Amino acid sequence: MNGELSAILSFLEKERGIDRETLFxxxxxxxxxxxxxxxxxxxxxxxxxxxxxxxxxAFATVTVIDKVVNPHDEITLPDARRLKPDVMVxxxxxxxxxxxxxxRIAAQTAKQxxxxxxxxxxxxxxxxxxxxRVNDIISGTIRRFERSDIVVDLGRAxxxxxxxxxxxxxxxxxxxxxxxxxxxxxxxxxxxxxxxSRSHPDFVRRLFELEVAEIGDKTVEIKGIAREAGxxxxxxxxxxxxxxxxxxxxVGMRGxxxxxxxxxxxxxxxxxxxxxxxxxxxxxxxxxxxxxxKVEIDPDKTHVIHVTTEADQLxxxxxxxxxxxxxxxxxxxxxIDVQKDExxxxxxxxxxxxVDSLAAIxxxxxANAEKLVQAGFLNIEGILAAxxxxxxxxxxxxxxxxxxxxxxxxxAQPIVQETSEILP
Numbered sequence: 001m002n003g004e005l006s007a008i009l010s011f012l013e014k015e016r017g018i019d020r021e022t023l024f025x026x027x028x029x030x031x032x033x034x035x036x037x038x039x040x041x042x043x044x045x046x047x048x049x050x051x052x053x054x055x056x057x058a059f060a061t062v063t064v065i066d067k068v069v070n071p072h073d074e075i076t077l078p079d080a081r082r083l084k085p086d087v088m089v090x091x092x093x094x095x096x097x098x099x100x101x102x103x104r105i106a107a108q109t110a111k112q113x114x115x116x117x118x119x120x121x122x123x124x125x126x127x128x129x130x131x132x133r134v135n136d137i138i139s140g141t142i143r144r145f146e147r148s149d150i151v152v153d154l155g156r157a158x159x160x161x162x163x164x165x166x167x168x169x170x171x172x173x174x175x176x177x178x179x180x181x182x183x184x185x186x187x188x189x190x191x192x193x194x195x196x197s198r199s200h201p202d203f204v205r206r207l208f209e210l211e212v213a214e215i216g217d218k219t220v221e222i223k224g225i226a227r228e229a230g231x232x233x234x235x236x237x238x239x240x241x242x243x244x245x246x247x248x249x250x251v252g253m254r255g256x257x258x259x260x261x262x263x264x265x266x267x268x269x270x271x272x273x274x275x276x277x278x279x280x281x282x283x284x285x286x287x288x289x290x291x292x293x294k295v296e297i298d299p300d301k302t303h304v305i306h307v308t309t310e311a312d313q314l315x316x317x318x319x320x321x322x323x324x325x326x327x328x329x330x331x332x333x334x335x336i337d338v339q340k341d342e343x344x345x346x347x348x349x350x351x352x353x354x355v356d357s358l359a360a361i362x363x364x365x366x367a368n369a370e371k372l373v374q375a376g377f378l379n380i381e382g383i384l385a386a387x388x389x390x391x392x393x394x395x396x397x398x399x400x401x402x403x404x405x406x407x408x409x410x411x412a413q414p415i416v417q418e419t420s421e422i423l424p
Contacts, residue, residue, distance in 0.1 A: 062080075211257050226331040307339070357379065375391075
């Protein structure tokens with residue numbers, strides 16, 4: 001039995017990577033809990049396993065007294081002195097109480113406990129290994145799907161790639177190799193829980209740190225990342241060495257560095273912009289390639305910046321479905337208000353703007369607003385500068401409607417800003 005147990009421990013030490021002393025302590029602890037039936041109900045029992053031969057012995061601590069009342073915890077003085085000649089009444093000594101069949105029976109009884117403790121030891125090893133790898137990128141194989149989660153085999157452990165942590169444009173299949181960021185490692189009773197992510201902004205950060213040597217040696221620093229996983233990311237970089245171009249370093253020769261990252265992200269677009277401590281310069285760099293006409297910080301609102309572009313640059317600055325300005329806003333931590341340069345708007349756009357402005361006034365409505373603009377009444381001031389009879393004279397309104405429009409304009413005047421543009 002000892003030879004078999006020794007072989008099992010050697011196998012576990014080699015194949016599972018568990019320290020041999022840890023295994024011995026685990027077996028001793030398991031046998032201690034299983035020894036009550038074989039040894040008896042003694043209060044203080046110690047199990048010792050020889051580290052070389054794997055021989056198992058049980059020892060009980062007993063009290064020396066004149067007359068034994070509880071044989072499991074007491075011993076007479078003559079019997080005690082045969083083991084330790086100088087012992088006195090009231091002393092405690094340790095005696096061996098190993099039954100003849102203890103090795104076989106106790107080991108069988110403790111089998112499940114031993115396996116459980118070994119599994120716990122393995123879980124502890126896995127937890128200790130991966131808890132220091134939070135924010136690292138690791139590789140694994142997709143093993144199975146559990147509801148909306150993907151279970152990834154890391155070799156010695158399994159990790160979870162949840163639905164929210166995946167790139168929505170990617171398709172995953174069992175057996176695929178996948179790289180992901182370790183976002184958290186939790187020690188649960190059922191074993192360590194390792195959570196992975198491919199959608200986290202730090203996944204992009206770590207890819208750049210691995211791909212770009214200048215970032216790895218701190219010559220180039222990533223100052224911020226904004227990401228919509230699977231579609232587009234913006235990354236702001238700055239160089240600590242005036243001789244090193246931070247954007248060029250991240251792009252690489254012929255774009256090879258950023259291409260490798262884009263390939264890993266399944267074609268996700270990446271904008272690399274130059275960081276600046278001047279917010280106006282920073283927002284201009286972030287909205288690139290759109291060209292800005294004017295950048296102004298809102299004096300009344302915190303972290304709000306107004307950007308003006310030429311008409312042909314407006315859509316470029318805003319981006320498809322507002323993505324460019326939205327990501328820039330996340331990157332800067334400021335709200336960005338993008339507007340078109342009003343000096344370049346067309347006649348039709350000016351008409352539409354005047355109609356929208358009047359239609360927004362309670363009591364006028366869009367139909368009346370269109371008629372007012374066609375008649376030359378472009379704003380509230382224009383209406384109030386006329387008489388009710390002037391509105392009737394247009395032929396578009398009767399007396400009651402003209403009065404309603406005039407009163408609506410008068411009521412709205414205190415809360416409406418002046419119209420800065422007047423049609424020619």
